[in-house]
Amino acid sequence: MNFDFSDDQKMLKEQAQKFLAEKCPTKAVRKILEGDEPFDRALWKQIAEMGWLGTSIPEEFGGLGLGHLELCVIAEELGRALAPVPFSSSVYLATEALLLAGSKEQKEKYLPKLASGEIIGTFALAEGPQPPTVKSIKASLRGGRLSGVKTPIADGDVADFAVVVARSGEGAGERAIALAIVDLKGEGVTRKAVKTLDPSRSHAEITFKDAPAEALGAAGEGWDIARRVLDRAAILMAFEQVGGADACLAMAKDYALNRYAFGRQIASFQAIKHKLADMYVLNELARSNAFFGAWALSTDAPELPEAAAGARISASDAFHNASKENIQTHGGMGFTWELDCHLFYRRAKMLGLALGAPRVWKDRLITHLERKNVA
Amino acid sequence: MDFKDTPDEAKFRAEVRAWLEANAKPKSATGFSAENPRFQQSEQEALKKAKAWQAKKAEARYARITWPKEWGGLGGTPIQQVIYSQEESKFDVPTGFFEIGLGMCVPTVMHYADKATSERFVSPAIRGEEIWCQLFSEPSAGSDVAGLRTRAEKDGDEWVINGQKIWTSGAHYSDYGILLTRTDPKAPKHKGLTMFWISMKAPGVEARPIKQMSGGANFNEVFFTNLRVKDSQRLGAVGDGWKVALTTLMHERLAVGGGAGGSGPDVNELLMLARETELEDGPAIKNAAVREKIAEWYVRGQGLKYTTYRTLTALSKGSVPGPEASIAKIVVAPKLQDLNSFAMDLEDMGGIAVGEDAPAMGAFQQAFMWAPGLRIAGGTDEILRNIIAERVLGLPGDIRVDKDIPYNELPTGR
Ligand SMILES: Cc1cc2nc3c(=O)[nH]c(=O)nc-3n(C[C@H](O)[C@H](O)[C@H](O)COP(=O)(O)OP(=O)(O)OC[C@H]3O[C@@H](n4cnc5c(N)ncnc54)[C@H](O)[C@@H]3O)c2cc1C
Numbered sequence: 001m002n003f004d005f006s007d008d009q010k011m012l013k014e015q016a017q018k019f020l021a022e023k024c025p026t027k028a029v030r031k032i033l034e035g036d037e038p039f040d041r042a043l044w045k046q047i048a049e050m051g052w053l054g055t056s057i058p059e060e061f062g063g064l065g066l067g068h069l070e071l072c073v074i075a076e077e078l079g080r081a082l083a084p085v086p087f088s089s090s091v092y093l094a095t096e097a098l099l100l101a102g103s104k105e106q107k108e109k110y111l112p113k114l115a116s117g118e119i120i121g122t123f124a125l126a127e128g129p130q131p132p133t134v135k136s137i138k139a140s141l142r143g144g145r146l147s148g149v150k151t152p153i154a155d156g157d158v159a160d161f162a163v164v165v166a167r168s169g170e171g172a173g174e175r176a177i178a179l180a181i182v183d184l185k186g187e188g189v190t191r192k193a194v195k196t197l198d199p200s201r202s203h204a205e206i207t208f209k210d211a212p213a214e215a216l217g218a219a220g221e222g223w224d225i226a227r228r229v230l231d232r233a234a235i236l237m238a239f240e241q242v243g244g245a246d247a248c249l250a251m252a253k254d255y256a257l258n259r260y261a262f263g264r265q266i267a268s269f270q271a272i273k274h275k276l277a278d279m280y281v282l283n284e285l286a287r288s289n290a291f292f293g294a295w296a297l298s299t300d301a302p303e304l305p306e307a308a309a310g311a312r313i314s315a316s317d318a319f320h321n322a323s324k325e326n327i328q329t330h331g332g333m334g335f336t337w338e339l340d341c342h343l344f345y346r347r348a349k350m351l352g353l354a355l356g357a358p359r360v361w362k363d364r365l366i367t368h369l370e371r372k373n374v375a
Numbered sequence: 376m377d378f379k380d381t382p383d384e385a386k387f388r389a390e391v392r393a394w395l396e397a398n399a400k401p402k403s404a405t406g407f408s409a410e411n412p413r414f415q416q417s418e419q420e421a422l423k424k425a426k427a428w429q430a431k432k433a434e435a436r437y438a439r440i441t442w443p444k445e446w447g448g449l450g451g452t453p454i455q456q457v458i459y460s461q462e463e464s465k466f467d468v469p470t471g472f473f474e475i476g477l478g479m480c481v482p483t484v485m486h487y488a489d490k491a492t493s494e495r496f497v498s499p500a501i502r503g504e505e506i507w508c509q510l511f512s513e514p515s516a517g518s519d520v521a522g523l524r525t526r527a528e529k530d531g532d533e534w535v536i537n538g539q540k541i542w543t544s545g546a547h548y549s550d551y552g553i554l555l556t557r558t559d560p561k562a563p564k565h566k567g568l569t570m571f572w573i574s575m576k577a578p579g580v581e582a583r584p585i586k587q588m589s590g591g592a593n594f595n596e597v598f599f600t601n602l603r604v605k606d607s608q609r610l611g612a613v614g615d616g617w618k619v620a621l622t623t624l625m626h627e628r629l630a631v632g633g634g635a636g637g638s639g640p641d642v643n644e645l646l647m648l649a650r651e652t653e654l655e656d657g658p659a660i661k662n663a664a665v666r667e668k669i670a671e672w673y674v675r676g677q678g679l680k681y682t683t684y685r686t687l688t689a690l691s692k693g694s695v696p697g698p699e700a701s702i703a704k705i706v707v708a709p710k711l712q713d714l715n716s717f718a719m720d721l722e723d724m725g726g727i728a729v730g731e732d733a734p735a736m737g738a739f740q741q742a743f744m745w746a747p748g749l750r751i752a753g754g755t756d757e758i759l760r761n762i763i764a765e766r767v768l769g770l771p772g773d774i775r776v777d778k779d780i781p782y783n784e785l786p787t788g789r
Binding site: 001002004005006069253256265268276277281284286291294295299314317359362363365369 | 680684759
């Protein structure tokens with residue numbers, strides 16, 4: 001049994017933590033939250049220089065050729081720091097989609113530039129305030145041209161290309177869904193920023209009108225590939241969520257130890273102690289579920305879909321809980337704009353919705369369990 | 376990162392599996408155990424079966440895998456213990472009865488008694504011939520066990536013990552027990568305690584079973600009336616009883632891979648029930664609310680399982696397990712209660728039936744009635760949260776009003 005990260009991976013994590021503590025204090029997150037810049041360009045540049053963007057991209061395509069485990073430890077630290085960069089869109093989603101389904105030419109064309117940070121990619125699935133399903137997808141792909149509206153798309157305003165989930169003319173049911181790569185700077189694409197709950201991560205509405213589109217993956221497999229991309233991203237994002245949840249616990253603990261009421265530290269009241277103990281329990285469960293996801297991802301195990309759902313449900317729950325109880329622990333101060341509590345509260349909700357709400361993943365999890373029990 | 380068996384672990388698993396196949400029956404497809412003590416005609420019968428199984432295990436050295444060979448163990452690793460428990464859980468075998476003794480009491484004896492005493496007790500305990508109980512809690516001292524009153528007074532080379540314990544699991548069928556007493560009522564409460572081992576058959580010991588809300592009577596009141604024990608039965612120094620008790624409780628926590636799996640129907644059984652149960656709009660398993668609930672419990676259970684794997688990894692690397700090991704019971708016990716309550720909800724009006732008339736032989740109802748006990752035994756939910764807050768997170772201890780005050784000057788209530 002060796003259910004842990006290696007010493008090298010732990011060292012990478014430590015380095016990442018140190019780097020981000022220095023380059024991405026919450027002050028930097030606020031700057032994006034309150035300003036007009038869509039993301040922290042200086043930070044993004046340094047992240048690219050360190051090679052993080054190409055962590056799981058093979059060396060032949062310009063990446064570091066490490067594995068997903070390395071990506072997991074980096075993700076946790078990005079989550080802890082609330083890094084305001086398009087990492088999840090470009091790395092967990094666009095890069096993973098290309099690694100999974102890209103042709104050799106597509107990989108050669110996109111991966112080296114994704115690895116170097118020269119281009120940013122994103123994944124365009126959502127079409128407004130409802131869960132995207134095989135039935136609901138309206139964007140359509142005909143004769144190499146894409147039309148439709150996708151919103152809200154994380155980093156859609158800054159990405160150079162998007163992997164778009166659309167309905168093709170052929171096939172029925174799932175088989176009718178196709179994936180296409182679309183140049184977001186090319187013809188037929190207009191985009192406008194969308195205001196969201198978490199302005200530290202930018203979002204956009206993208207309108208396609210006969211935009212030139214190149215197919216990604218085999219015809220008829222679009223939905224299946226999209227699901228697999230989401231599974232992989234869910235595991236990586238779970239590490240971000242665990243990092244964020246951990247940061248909330250640390251923040252709550254620190255405040256509780258230093259704040260006095262009724263002549264004593266508020267950390268000595270059981271209502272606070274037990275709240276933080278519960279936070280710890282949920283965070284540990286989430287971390288362990290994320291570990292299982294990391295294992296499944298790194299070994300491409302058949303359990304991957306189940307592991308992804310478990311990691312996502314657990315991490316979304318833990319981060320939401322930690323972020324709200326962190327505010328509660330801070331009392332009135334917690335409700336101010338000035339304190340950082342709300343940055344975590346916003347990010348927790350944003351990440352919890354980003355790849356589909358936990359409700360949807362719970363349903364998927366049971367579908368996997370049903371299959372397993374029948375087998 | 377990997378939690379597949381290493382070649383050595385796989386070999387051990389195969390050995391264990393072969394032995395179990397040769398000596399026990401696999402569990403039925405439904406997962407419900409006919410050997411579960413709670414389904415036995417009588418406790419006597421269950422005990423007889425459990426003793427026979429324990430003797431077999433001891434002979435194969437599987438009864439205490441991590442104990443050294445000279446003490447009847449296998450000299451194995453904690454991982455081997457987990458592998459054994461995982462494999463054994465697939466078989467319909469009678470367990471229980473011995474965990475308190477082998478997990479807590481006997482290790483305490485081995486730690487503090489002389490070699491001859493340990494030699495006398497270890498082997499009958501491991502073979503299931505002698506059963507031990509833990510005599511700590513009292514009517515006025517449960518969570519606050521150091522507040523106990525049972526008095527031990529020195530009389531020559533002997534001690535005379537008077538008082539009462541309560542909630543002592545298995546006292547009525549136990550042969551021996553470890554007993555925490557007060558030897559100095561003038562000292563502050565943690566300082567005046569002393570531990571002994573005693574024979575439960577000695578004159579002056581009387582165990583009276585207490586009927587539980589779940590119907591059975593597994594725990595007892597135990598009365599001591601001029602019980603005389605030799606000074607050589609003392610475990611640790613006079614006045615050091617609290618330290619000795621902490622050793623006992625530490626052994627309880629180190630028993631990784633042991634019980635924490637909970638004792639009753641879990642997600643698999645609930646899935647099975649959901650498949651069989653027709654709701655207003657079709658099978659329960661197709662109902663969104665039902666699916667959501669099951670998923671939540673599944674994720675909690677899995678989180679705990681992988682937490683255990685992390686603990687084992689730390690152990691196998693020779694490091695001390697991190698504090699994550701302390702979360703098990705606080706997750707398992709409330710889940711047991713809520714999950715089984717929900718299973719009864721699925722059975723709807725019929726969910727009120729118990730026993731053989733109920734689905735799954737009433738296992739959900741039984742767990743529903745047992746779960747409240749699990750949230751209390753071995754440290755209540757609240758005490759466990761305190762432990763996590765204080766020992767794991769480093770938050771301050773509760774404000775104490777009883778600290779440096781002599782025990783006999785402390786206020787008492789009900
Ligand atoms: C099934 C079962 C088997 C048992 N077996 C044994 C056994 O074999 N040997 C043995 O010695 N004991 C045994 N016990 C006793 C068990 O350890 C105690 O019941 C337990 O420690 C709680 O003590 P109490 O019952 O006195 O409750 P109390 O300590 O009076 O607690 C009552 C309530 O107050 C809360 N409370 C108490 N102190 C605090 C605090 N500091 N902060 C917050 N809340 C607090 C508790 O959480 C609980 O909700 C068993 C109990 C059960 C239910």
